[in-house]
Amino acid sequence: MIIACPNCGEKVVVKGLGRKPLSIPLKNVYDALQAHGSVAGAANELGCSPGYIYKVLKDNGVSLKDVFNGG
Secondary structure (H helix, E strand, O other): OEEEOOOOOOEEEOOOOOOOOOOOOHHHHHHHHHHHOOHHHHHHHHOOOHHHHHHHHHHOOOOHHHHHOOO
């Protein structure tokens, strides 16, 4: 990607912008939820947001009830 330098105005080549996406496997999320019993505790252990945990579960068709009820 080519962007303009904010200081001098010249065009500069930049490889990528932003943070690399997380890729925490479902098994790790599942194990952390089982160990902590809460989304906040699991998110803290994995170094992600609680929303990311909900996203991983939703993308894999698993609900929070399934995790805590052994389903």
